[in-house]
Amino acid sequence: MPPFDVPEGDPFGPHNLPYGVFSPPGSSERTVGVRLGDHVLDAGAAAHALGSPYASLLARPTLNPLLAAGRTAWSDVRRALTAWVTVPAHRETVEPLFHPLSEVTLHLPFEVADYVDFYASENHARNVGRIFRPDAADSLTPNWKHLPIGYHGRSGTVVVSGADVVRPSGQRKAPADAAPVFGPSVRLDIEAEVGFVVGVPSERGRPVPLGDFRDHVFGLCLLNDWSARDVQAWEYVPLGPFLGKSFATSVSAWITPLDALDEARVAPPERTHELLPYLDDAGEEPGGYDLRITVTINGHTVSEPPFSTMYWTAAQQLAHTTVNGASLRTGDLYGSGTVSGPAERERGSLLELTWNGRDPLELPDGKRTFLEDGDVVTLSAWAPGPDGVRVGLGEVTGRVVPAV
Known part of the structure; x- marks a missing residue:
């Protein structure tokens, strides 16, 4: 044809x-x-x-x-x-x-400058809170509704869709273990996310306001921020993720320009807490995107997370990233954080889908709590376009290979 x-x-x-x-x-x-x-x-x-x-x-x-x-x-x-x-x-x-x-x-379609990952889904944050803090009065941390929580990742291990992901090794320690052990992660996970690609840099010392989002961000892509949950659990107190996250982040080979997604713009979920002025988007254009994501493992659909449910928008994440005077660089990439909806089949990580391994997934090739060597994970998505036509996002796929 x-x-x-x-x-x-x-x-x-x-x-x-x-x-x-x-x-x-x-x-x-x-x-x-x-x-x-x-x-x-x-x-x-x-x-x-x-x-x-x-x-x-x-x-x-x-x-x-x-x-x-x-x-x-x-x-x-x-x-x-x-x-x-x-x-x-x-x-x-x-x-x-x-x-x-x-x-x-x-x-890989662009040279990645800095990489930041967020934690912007209330559904995901509440699920994680319920898993790890089941007795807490509130499953969210006290700061969650006041700012987009994030951390700086490692730009040098951002890879294009199709690249193999080597199972990472590191220290891990179960609560009942007397001492940590070293070896390949046995709780390798995915995080279904959307990545935003910065085009125009900003001057150090000058925050980027919400209204300037489209002047700096060129487009978006699907992103899988692979996670070694056992390594992460042992290392993250008190400074947060490190080796459990830095080994690989997969992005699509295709960057969809924001101008192709005008019909997909939607209002974010209703705010339940008053926002500080630099994050208050009540007077701005709708900052959410109606992206319908599908997650498959070895060709079998395990989840369909809706991006429209994300509490914090990409514009708010950009404003928060720069409000302290940090500058943007061409090629900066920031991830939305795991996308999870309210339903069980809308959860964007195996941590949630299996409730930390308690409820294994039933796949055609066997049960899964976390990823096994040889598993192929693929994220795909579409968004509403003009005249009812769908806008496709380039898929992101990766195959898990044994630790070296």
């Missing part, structure tokens, strides 16, 4: 056009690509052939130059790309610049 002949209703039609970085068949050279259906357009080559002033931003081995160019450039490039793949007059020039998706090699 010719690349322009995308079936009606395809979630990767011209209304979407996510960005990635690919190598053509038989080449190791990397360049920016845009997905249309089951094909990838060489965006740099198309821009050059059609005389675009943005050709130099697109004929690059990474998205970072485009990310740094700012919102006007993002809008101009998206408008041009839409015309290139829909206007018949461009077909003869553009059609030879497409490659079948199945024949290209996809790469």
